[in-house]
Amino acid sequence: MTDKPANSMWGGRFTVSPAEIMEEINASIGFDKRMAPQDIRASKAHAAMLADAGIIEKADAAAIIDGLGKVGAEIEKGDFPFSRALEDVHMNVESRLKEVIGTPAGRLHTARSRNDQVATDFKLYVRERIDGLDAALAALQLALVRKAEAHAGTVMPGFTHLQPAQPVTFGHHLMAYVEMLGRDRGRLADARARLNECPLGAAALAGTSFPIDRHATAKALDFAKPTDNSLDSVSDRDFILETLAAASICAMHLSRFAEEIVLWSTPQFGFIKLTDKFTTGSSIMPQKRNPDAAELSRAKVGRIAGAFQSLMMVMKGLPLAYSKDMQEDKEVAFDALDSLALALAAMTGMVDDMQPQAAPMLAAAGGGYSTATDLADWLVRVLKMPFRDAHHVTGRIVAAAEADNLPLDKLPLPAMQAIEPRITADVFTVLSPENSVASRISHGGTAPQNVAKMAASWRKRLENAPPKG
Numbered sequence: 001m002t003d004k005p006a007n008s009m010w011g012g013r014f015t016v017s018p019a020e021i022m023e024e025i026n027a028s029i030g031f032d033k034r035m036a037p038q039d040i041r042a043s044k045a046h047a048a049m050l051a052d053a054g055i056i057e058k059a060d061a062a063a064i065i066d067g068l069g070k071v072g073a074e075i076e077k078g079d080f081p082f083s084r085a086l087e088d089v090h091m092n093v094e095s096r097l098k099e100v101i102g103t104p105a106g107r108l109h110t111a112r113s114r115n116d117q118v119a120t121d122f123k124l125y126v127r128e129r130i131d132g133l134d135a136a137l138a139a140l141q142l143a144l145v146r147k148a149e150a151h152a153g154t155v156m157p158g159f160t161h162l163q164p165a166q167p168v169t170f171g172h173h174l175m176a177y178v179e180m181l182g183r184d185r186g187r188l189a190d191a192r193a194r195l196n197e198c199p200l201g202a203a204a205l206a207g208t209s210f211p212i213d214r215h216a217t218a219k220a221l222d223f224a225k226p227t228d229n230s231l232d233s234v235s236d237r238d239f240i241l242e243t244l245a246a247a248s249i250c251a252m253h254l255s256r257f258a259e260e261i262v263l264w265s266t267p268q269f270g271f272i273k274l275t276d277k278f279t280t281g282s283s284i285m286p287q288k289r290n291p292d293a294a295e296l297s298r299a300k301v302g303r304i305a306g307a308f309q310s311l312m313m314v315m316k317g318l319p320l321a322y323s324k325d326m327q328e329d330k331e332v333a334f335d336a337l338d339s340l341a342l343a344l345a346a347m348t349g350m351v352d353d354m355q356p357q358a359a360p361m362l363a364a365a366g367g368g369y370s371t372a373t374d375l376a377d378w379l380v381r382v383l384k385m386p387f388r389d390a391h392h393v394t395g396r397i398v399a400a401a402e403a404d405n406l407p408l409d410k411l412p413l414p415a416m417q418a419i420e421p422r423i424t425a426d427v428f429t430v431l432s433p434e435n436s437v438a439s440r441i442s443h444g445g446t447a448p449q450n451v452a453k454m455a456a457s458w459r460k461r462l463e464n465a466p467p468k469g
Contacts, residue, residue, distance in 0.1 A: 164368030187246035195239030202233035307336035
C-alpha cells in the first residue's frame, strides 16, 4: 500500500501524510474557516508591507493582493472548496491563492509564521465581535431606557432575599440593568483596547531577519501599535480570555434579568405579559404560555462561562511560546460569542415586547409591610427619635397591623398611638407605596422624577454615542 503524499504546504520534512486519527485531531478548518475574511485582510497588509520594504517584488505583491481578493470573493459567495487535508483556514487560503496566481503565492509567507498569522487573524476577529457586541448592548440599553421612561412612576415591590422590601418603580428596576450593561460595555471596551496591538511580524516566536515594517502592517490593520515582544505575541491569548471574562459577566447579568422575566410572567406575580412572539406553548397543556426565550437566555451563561473556564485550563500549563493546545481557543470562543449575541438579541426583543401590568405591581408593592422603613424614617424625622428606637417602635406597629390583618396605611391612628402616643395623622402621608417611592429623592433613588431624569440622560448618551471601531 502506498502512503498518501505529505501535505504540500509543510511536507518537506515529511514523506507521508498523517494517520487518519492525526488528521482528525489536528484539523481546525471545520470551525476556523469563519476567520477567512480576517486572514485575507491580514495577508493583503503583509504582502503590501513586504513590497514596500523591498522584500518581494511589487508585481508579486500586486498579484498576491489581487488573487486574495478573488479568493475572498469565492469564500463570500460560498464557492470556496475548503479542504480538511489542508488543516486550517490559513493553509486553505494560501493553497487556493497558488492555484489562482501561481508562483507569486509562494512569496506571501515570507517573514511570517502561522503562529503570528493566527494570532493576528484571531485578534481581528475578536475585535470585530466586540464592536458588534457593544452595538447589541447599546440597543438593549436603549430598549430598557424607553420602557423605563414609560414606567418611571409605575410602582412595584422591591425585593431583598426575594421578599418584599420597599416599593420602587418599574422604571427604576429596569434602569438598574442599564447600569449593569454599561459596565459590561466598559469591560469589553477595556478588552478591546488591550488587544489592539498587532502580532504580525513576530513570526514563529523570535521575530525575523527580514527588514519588515511592523508599524506599517499594524497601521494598515487599524491596530494601535505592533506588539513589543515576539514570544508574547504568539503565546498570548489574554485578549480572548479577557473578552470571555467580560462576556461571562454580561451573560450573568442577562441571566438575572431573564430570571426576573420568568418570575414576573407567572400568574403568581402577574407583573408583565409577553406576547406569542417570545413565548411557546405546551404539547399537552393548552393553557400554557412558557417564557422560553427568557429561559434559554438564562441558560446561555453556562456555555459562555464554561468557555472562559475551558480556555483557562488550556492555557494554564503552557510554556512559552506557541503550543498546538492553543488551537482549542477558537471553537469555544466562537460558540460563546455567538451565544452572547443571540441572548442579547432575544433580551432586547423581550424588553420591547413586554407589557407591564401596573395594577398587580401596585397591589404587590403594598404587601409585606413594605413601607415599614418609611414609618421608621418618619419617626426619626418628625419625632426626632433615634433610629434604633424608631426601628423597635415600627416593629411593634407592624406586629399590631399583622395581628389585625391590615396593611400599615389602614391601621387606625389610635392603634399606632397606643404604641407611640406622639404619632400624628401626618404619618399616613408616607405609608402608601405611591408616597413611599415619591419620597425617595436622594441621588440614585426611586422617586419617579429621578428615574425620568436618569432615563433621559442615558437616552441622550445612547442616541448620540458614535459607533465603536
